[in-house]
Amino acid sequence: MDSVTRLGVVGCGLMGSGIAEVAARQGLDVRVAEATPDALEAGRRRITASFDRGVQRGKLAEVERDQALARLSFTHDLADLADRQFVIEAVAEKRGIKTDVIQGLDKALEDPAAILATNTSSIPIVDLAVATERPGKVIGMHFFNPVPVQGLVELIPAITTSQETVQRTRDLAAQLGKQPIQAPDRSGFVVNALLVPYLLSAVRMVESGGAQPEDIDQGMELGCAHPMGPLRLLDLIGLETAQAVAESMYEEFKEPLYAPPALLRRMVAAGHLGRKSGRGFYTYD
Numbered sequence: 173m174d175s176v177t178r179l180g181v182v183g184c185g186l187m188g189s190g191i192a193e194v195a196a197r198q199g200l201d202v203r204v205a206e207a208t209p210d211a212l213e214a215g216r217r218r219i220t221a222s223f224d225r226g227v228q229r230g231k232l233a234e235v236e237r238d239q240a241l242a243r244l245s246f247t248h249d250l251a252d253l254a255d256r257q258f259v260i261e262a263v264a265e266k267r268g269i270k271t272d273v274i275q276g277l278d279k280a281l282e283d284p285a286a287i288l289a290t291n292t293s294s295i296p297i298v299d300l301a302v303a304t305e306r307p308g309k310v311i312g313m314h315f316f317n318p319v320p321v322q323g324l325v326e327l328i329p330a331i332t333t334s335q336e337t338v339q340r341t342r343d344l345a346a347q348l349g350k351q352p353i354q355a356p357d358r359s360g361f362v363v364n365a366l367l368v369p370y371l372l373s374a375v376r377m378v379e380s381g382g383a384q385p386e387d388i389d390q391g392m393e394l395g396c397a398h399p400m401g402p403l404r405l406l407d408l409i410g411l412e413t414a415q416a417v418a419e420s421m422y423e424e425f426k427e428p429l430y431a432p433p434a435l436l437r438r439m440v441a442a443g444h445l446g447r448k449s450g451r452g453f454y455t456y457d
Contacts, residue, residue, distance in 0.1 A: 176344050177201055180259035182250070182273055184215025186410075186448075187291055188262035190319025193219050194348050196240040197232075197320075203245045203253055212246050219244065222320065250276045257283065258344060260313055262291040265416040270295060271303050278304040287337055289313035293364055293413070294420035297357045298330035307332035311341050314361060315350075317409065325350040330357050359424040360417070368418055369429040372436070374402035378453070379435040385453045403453040407446030415440050 177200060181192045184206045192215075195202045206212035223240060226232035250273075253259055259281065261273045270290060277288055288310045290300055301310035312328030325345045329338050338354075345352040355361035360368060374392075377383050383391075389401020406414050415432045422430040439445075439452065446452035 175347060176258045176340070178255060178257050179203070179344075180205065180253040180256035180277075181262060182206075182253070182259065182277065183262035183264075183291075184212060184218070184246075185262070185264075186218075186317055187315060187319060188260075189215050189218045189222070190317065191260055191262060191291070191315055191348075192244060193222055193240075194320055194350075196243040197236070198348055199243070200347070201243055203247060203256065205247050205250055205253055207248060209248060212248055216244075216246055250280045253277065254280050254282045256281065256286060258287045258289065258340070260289045260291055262315075265293060265295070265413055265420075267295050267299070267420075270300060274300050274310070275303050278306060285309070287311065287340060289341060291315055293361075294359050294417040296330075296359060296424070297328050298332060301330045301332045308334040309337050311337050312355075312357070312361070313341055313345070314355070314363075316363070323349075323351050324363070325352050326355040326361050326363060327352045328355045328357050328361055359421045360430075364417055364421070368414070368421060371402045371406055371414060372418060372429065372431075372433060375406070375433045375436050378403070379433050407452035407454055407456075409446065410448055411436060411445045411452055412440045 179195050179200045179202050181188050181202060182205045184204050192202050192204050204215060206215055223237040227234055227237050259277050261270060263269050263273050270292060274288055290312055291314060292312060293314055297312040301307040304310055310330060311333050314326040316322035316324055327341055342352050374388050377388055378385055385403040389404050392398045392401045415436055418430055418432040443449055444451045447456050450456050
């Protein structure tokens with residue numbers, strides 16, 4: 173099977189921009205789609221700023237940055253992704269939005285062999301696959317934030333996904349310099365099935381007055397050698413994303429440990445989403 177050379181990315185937030193950046197650095201022709209011109213411009217600035225930081229820190233030569241930027245193009249029309257061999261959607265973690273995007277891509281892609289990957293962190297892949305005319309070509313490809321730094325990607329085949337699709341996705345992960353692991357098509361997959369109950373337990377500890385965020389985080393960082401405590405990690409992930417993942421997992425399993433605590437819901441309702449909003453469990457400049 174030929175290597176993927178033309179990649180599409182839908183969504184240019186933190187995850188989509190990270191995927192696009194990594195792919196462009198690895199030599200792929202990358203076309204990024206966003207819903208509005210403003211969102212597209214914000215994504216373009218985010219990618220450019222990340223490349224510039226790489227140059228400033230000596231991790232990337234100026235010529236490499238310029239070559240990578242030249243491999244990127246941007247659009248707000250899914251029809252412009254028609255020639256892509258592989259498309260990764262990285263839009264908001266909401267089932268309806270992801271389904272609409274997957275269906276739009278299914279119609280837009282000219283090559284019936286083109287693969288549609290979803291970067292969902294909790295939605296069962298089969299639910300998205302059966303919404304298309306190519307269920308055998310739909311797979312989960314779950315990256316971790318920040319994408320340029322984190323080496324892992326979860327591959328999640330649905331019951332409908334062909335073995336050829338699995339292998340091509342595994343090959344693409346290797347092209348992007350990522351280590352793939354295969355996960356079951358159940359909400360939460362491998363990493364979030366273990367991680368989310370831990371994060372929610374930390375929120376409940378704050379909610380009950382049992383400990384302060386700083387003490388919880390230092391306890392896990394210094395006592396368990398975690399690089400980041402659970403509440404700082406929640407702020408990095410985004411509290412609304414964590415809530416959506418927890419709700420999806422609770423919907424599937426009805427286990428109380430997956431239910432979003434009231435404090436998490438209140439913080440999301442207040443717009444205290446973590447780093448992206450400037451305030452979560454901590455305050456950010």
